[in-house]
Amino acid sequence: MNRHSSPITRHSSFDLKAFLAEYRQRVDAALERFFPASDGLEKTVVEAARYSLFAGGKRLRPILCLTAAEVVGGSGNEALTAACALEMVHTYSLIHDDLPAMDDDDLRRGRPTNHKVYGEAVAILAGDLLLTEAFGVLADDALEPNAAVPPERRLRALAILARASGGRGMIAGQVIDLESETREVDLATVEYMHIHKTGALISASLEMGAVLGGGTDGQIQDLVRYGRHLGLAFQITDDLLDIEGDPQVMGKPAGSDQAKNKKTYPALLGLARSREMAQNHVERAVEALGAFGGKADPLRAIARYLLERKA
Amino acid sequence: MNRHSSPITRHSSFDLKAFLAEYRQRVDAALERFFPASDGLEKTVVEAARYSLFAGGKRLRPILCLTAAEVVGGSGNEALTAACALEMVHTYSLIHDDLPAMDDDDLRRGRPTNHKVYGEAVAILAGDLLLTEAFGVLADDALEPNAAVPPERRLRALAILARASGGRGMIAGQVIDLESETREVDLATVEYMHIHKTGALISASLEMGAVLGGGTDGQIQDLVRYGRHLGLAFQITDDLLDIEGDPQVMGKPAGSDQAKNKKTYPALLGLARSREMAQNHVERAVEALGAFGGKADPLRAIARYLLERKA
Structure with missing residues (x-):
């Protein structure tokens, strides 16, 4: 990305590329600390989990x-185990x-x-491990900086993570996804x-970041x-990229959603209306940040960047 | 079991059968409350999870x-979500x-x-769901009686659960189990x-019960x-039952460990030394309860009962 010509820099002088690189490094260092390699008898499954955990993810969550x-006034550090827990849950769901x-x-x-690398059995266990350790790192008093965060906030963050990943969250979406491959679904279901x-x-x-940072209910x-x-x-x-994206940049073949009869926005609405x-949604996301000052610039830039993403 | 002739009643007058029936009912009622059926779009996976969760487990954990x-002086209720979380984790691991x-x-x-009933995809998700909700029920302030339990204790219980289920707990054991099917292992590895x-x-x-009940470090x-x-x-x-047990009572064919080349105690040590x-271990388990009075009778009876179990 050329920062001088990027539409993001037209919106503000905020350097998103540098911000993302810096924060990604911060997250990667913490993940390395909270999910280290193992030379115990369990090393196979830890290695398999780390293969996917350190596979070049964007660390968006x-x-x-x-x-x-x-944004709500914290240092960010109080949310470090939560941040890593989110990436572990995300990685488990991908595996x-x-x-x-x-x-x-x-x-x-x-x-x-x-x-494909470790076999099905180990892949299932690697996912299970990442999901388990996600809750583990948030709950473990021995991990810096957990002990300095009020236990009520950490419990609340744990509850938010479980709800978002559970039967009324990610897993519900996954079930509908599976079922929708074999039957017709409408836009509301998608x-x-x-x-x-x-x-x-x-x-x-x-939500977890805001809670751990000590945000008010309104924030x-x-x-x-x-x-x-x-x-x-x-x-x-993401759906648009699957159709229009460059397979080299994406790291997977284009059109793979269509091939699997996945119900995507472009399939239901067409390209033009999907883009619109x-x-x-990007505009409404940015609007929601109205009460925050310059500290929310990274969130504004991330939202706007979605419209130009290539991978 | 005829309580008048049972060796358990020879050790004490404690009625284990009645105790287990009463506590099992208490656990089942709580599980029904914490993991209810759903008629939302996610109902398939909830139904699959409940199929295994309510499959007649003994609710030992x-x-x-x-x-x-x-035993450490609590009412037991402070450990009710933890008790259900343990059964959810156990059920996920079986699925x-x-x-x-x-x-x-x-x-x-x-x-x-x-x-076999729901297909592989839904079974994987049902396991994932149970594991996720296990941490969820412990973390959720809205569930009775969580809010009445000090948050520090609940966090500690969550950390214990994650450690026991994770890469240095259950999942480590599972990896060794998989690997030991194709290579020779010694008694230490078993x-x-x-x-x-x-x-x-x-x-x-x-440990979770003792922590939530407010036990001292020694307890x-x-x-x-x-x-x-x-x-x-x-x-x-369990290994002995796989060889000697009645398939009707067990609910699975005898000798299934042997058929899969599982490394069991009887396979490594013979029946007599395994029984010994x-x-x-039962004697040493009972010895560990020396500091507790009559309140620990259920734990003593449970340990002794293992030597006579039929399923």
């Missing part, structure tokens, strides 16, 4: 979580989604999927699916509203 | 958890263990395994496997020691 904590019994995908981010499958965890990233609500619109914009642009809808 | 809380990619079992407790695969969660049941340590020996005795008697070892 952790970055949203840390930023939300900062299980890719399994032969689920989406049966061979490639993810340009590399063979977890079960929206329900995305709000749960992708949106719930993105929204939870902001938490604003950030959740931002997260909801961001999640939908993210999903729509993404734009609309 | 929840009962140990509630009893541990009582994933039975999958074709893992043990590939068709029957569990006399009924078709989860994936012991390591069982301590992790089964023992960790049983031990955690007692918690005693109950963990009881749990470690109980877990090993449980696994050895189980006996020894």
Whole structure:
């Protein structure tokens, strides 16, 4: 991305690229600390989990979580275990989604999927491990900086994470996704699916950060509203990329959603209306940040960036 | 079981059968409350999870958890969400263990395994859901009686659950189990496997109960020691039942461990030495309860009962 010509810099002088690189590094260092390699008898499954955890993810959820904590006046550090927990949950969901019994995908981010490298049994366990340790890192008093965060806030963050990942969150979306491959669904169902499958965890990233950073109820609500619109914009642009994206940049073949009869926004609404809808959600996401000052610039820039993303 | 002739009643006048029936009912009612049926779009996966959650389990882990809380002076109620969380984690581990990619079992407790009824994809998700909600019920302030329990204790219980289920607990045991099917292992490795695969969660049941009930460090340590020996005795008697048990009572064919080349105690030590070892662990489990009075009678009776179990 050339920062001098980017439309993001037209909106503000905020350097999103540098921000994302810095925060990504911060998240990667914390993940390395909270999910280290193992040379015990369990090393196979830890290695498999780390293969996917350190596969070049954008760390969107952790970055949203840390930023939300900062936006409400925290240092971000109080949300560091939560940020890593979110990435672990996200990674577990990708590993299980890719399994032969689920989406049966061979490639993810340009590399063979977890079960292609480690076999199905270890891939299932690696997902289970990441999900378990996600809650573990948030609950463990021995991990810096957990002990300095009020236990009530950490419990609340744990509850938000469980709700977003559970039967009324990510897993609900996954069930609808599976079922919708074999039957006709309408736009409302597609929206329900995305709000749960992708949106719930993105929204939870902001909510957990805001809670851990000590935000007021109003601040938490604003950030959740931002997260909801961001999640939908993210999903729509993801669908668009699957059709229009460059396979080299994406790390997976174009048109793979269509091939699997996935119900996407472009399939239901066409390209033009899908783009319009993404734009609309980005605008509403930015509007939700009205009460925050310059500290929310990273969140504004992230939302606007979705409309130009290439991967 | 005829209580007048049972060896358990020879040790004490404590009526284990009535105790287990009463506590099982208490656990079942709580599970029904914390993991209700759903008629939302996610109902398939909730139904699948409930199929296994309410499949006639003995509720050993929840009962140990509630009893541990009582033994240290609590009412047991403060450990009710923890007790249910333990059963959810246990059930998730059974569903994933039975999958074709893992043990590939068709029957569990006399009924078709989860994936046989709901298919592999939904079975994987049902396991994921149970694991997620396990942490969710413990973290959720809205569930009775969570709000009345000090948040520090609930966080500590959550951390114990994650540790026991994670890469240094249950999942480590599962990895060794998978790997040991295709290579020779010694007794130390078998012991390591069982301590992790089964023992960790049983031990955690007692530790979580003791923590939530407000036990002292010494009390918690005693109950963990009881749990470690109980877990090993449980696994050895489980192995023995696989060889000697009545398939009708067990709900699965006898000799299924042998058929899968599972490394069991009887396979490594022979029947006589395995029985002796189980006996020894039961004695040491009971010894660990020395500092507790009559309140620990249920735990004593449970340990002794392992030596006579039929399923």
